[in-house]
Amino acid sequence: MIIGVPKEIKQNESRVALTPAGVTEMLNHNHTVYIQTQAGEGSGFSDEAYKDAGAQILPNIEAIYDIAEMIIKVKEPIASEYNLIKENQLVFTYFHFASSEALTKAMIDNKSICLAYETVEKADRSLPLLVPMSEVAGRMAVQEGAKYLEKPTGGRGILLGGVPGVKPANVLIIGGGIVGTQAAKMAAGLGANVTIMDISLPRLRQLADIMPANVETIMSNQYNIAEAIQHSDLIVGAVLIPGAKAPHLITQDMLKTMQPGTVVVDVAVDQGGCIETCKPTTHEDPTYVIDEVVHYCVANMPGAVPYTSTVALTNATLPYAIQLANKGWKKACQDSKELKLGLNIVQGEIVYQPVATAFDLPYTPVDTYLKGEAVV
Template sequence: MLVGVPKEIKNNEFRVGLVPSSVRELVHHGHQVIVETQAGAGIGIFDEDYVAAGAEIVSTPAEVFERAEMVVKVKEPQPNECKMLRPGQVLYTYLHLAPDPEQTKLLVESGCIAIAYETVTDANGGLPLLAPMSEVAGRMSIQAGAHALEKSQGGRGVLLGGVPGVQPGKVVIIGGGVSGTHAAKMAVGMGADVTILDRSLPRLRQLDDIFRGTVATAYSTVDKVEELVVNADLVVGAVLIPGAAAPKLITRDILKKMHDGAVFVDIAIDQGGCAETSHATTHAEPTFVEEGVVHYCVANMPGGVARTSTFALNNATLPGALALADKGYRKALADDVHLRNGLNVHEGKVTYKAVADDLGYDYVPAEEALGL
């Protein structure tokens, strides 16, 4: 199979779909790889590194999309990239379609086969291709939130760890999944007063065991969310409904009751965000203020630590890329229900139920679309 890697074009996005070691693995399996020039330069991976791994360097994204049988990316294709996709071409990347009707429409019209990293599953019910970026985003949320709390950044001037004689900052994390857990690890490490909210009692018990009393846990209800959020210095929204739009757990009325200069970091922004006031921002302009609360809603948070993120992502996505290339997408998806769960769009049909439900498309099960 001929695999293509374009340079990412989203604002301040420096990650790349394949690193040289992944290219070498694909070449070792008998495949061809073409990489757009300078695709990895932003994280110190240069064209000569790809050539040494066996790739061919091409000069334009148009050539990548025109020649490749499978396009491997990081972020969702932008409109001009969607228009370069063709019927039968495989796209393997993050998509986050539920809050993005324009992208969904363009992918449906393209006739491509769009496989979303974020809905691929594993035998334990996890989301293994989302997990590494959730880990990064969780850890970054505290780093970014701590910076935004500084007075010079518009925050209320609170040091999360406090100092002797002064109480630490209060951090409330909504969602005890992968990103929420890693946010808690960072916040605890900085010495903050940390509470995690979740709606799963088994998960709350696990978190209690993991943190051994260094983190408070609370069952998430409307009342408890409001009680904890209005008194917090930093709130992290880390809720996830796989493939679907995030629930709006933080209302404008709650925000009005928060401290002026408190910070809200919305990790769920890729799925539309979990506050009524959230809208996507970029690393160039990461924050805005609503109701006196500083919002950090960067839609590609891991892009801020692009080198770490790229290698972490490749560790997770390479097995799927190899399966798709080695077997062809039909057999690869037929053989592996977990990879098949990543199929969101197939030749004009929406094959992921949450996306179809949220955006008003007829849902066609992946098995039916593939003729299994």
């Protein structure tokens, strides 16, 4: 198969979808890999490194989309890429369709095959291609939150871990999944008083067993959230419903009950955010203030640490990308329930129910496209 890796063009996005090591693995399976020039520079991988690994370098994004049968990316295509994507071209990337009707309709219109990292799902309900970036984002949420708690950046002027004789900050984490767990570990390690909320009692029991003494677990519900935010210095939104829009657990009215200078970091921003006042921001302009509450809502947080993020992402995506390249998308999805769940849009039809529901658009069962003989 001919595989194309374009340079990411979303603002301040320095990750790349494939490392030179990943290129070598693809070539070992007799596939051809084209890399757009300078695609890996932001992550520390030169064109020469890709050439040495066996990739061919193309001069622009148009050439990549024109030649490739499968596009491997990191972030969702942006408007300038919509018309570059061809009918029946497989695009393997993070899409987060439920947060963008424009993107959803554009991919319907170009009749491509959209396989989303974030909805590839194992039998145990884990999301293997979301995990590495969730781990990065969870840890970064506390790192960035600690910075914006400083007075010069608009925060309350509180050191997250305190010092002897001065209480540490109170950190509230809503969601006990990968993001929330990693955020709790970071905040606890820095010495903060941490509260982590989740709607699953078994998950709270697990967290209570593994977390240090300065982390307490509380059932997530409207009353408990409303109470906890009044005394929290840093709040991390870490809620995920796979492929669907995140629920608003903190409303705008609730901001008025928070202390001035409180910082909220909404890691769920890619899926619409779990804080009502959340709107996507960039690393260039990461925060804004509403009702004296500092909002950090960068939509591609792991892009700030592109080397770590790129290597972690390729470690996770490469085995699936090889399956797709070896078998073609249809046979690979017939053989793998995990990949099958990654299909969101196929040849102009939405085949993932939560995306159709988000915009009240028609839904076609994915098996409609997976019946019969596979085409490689």
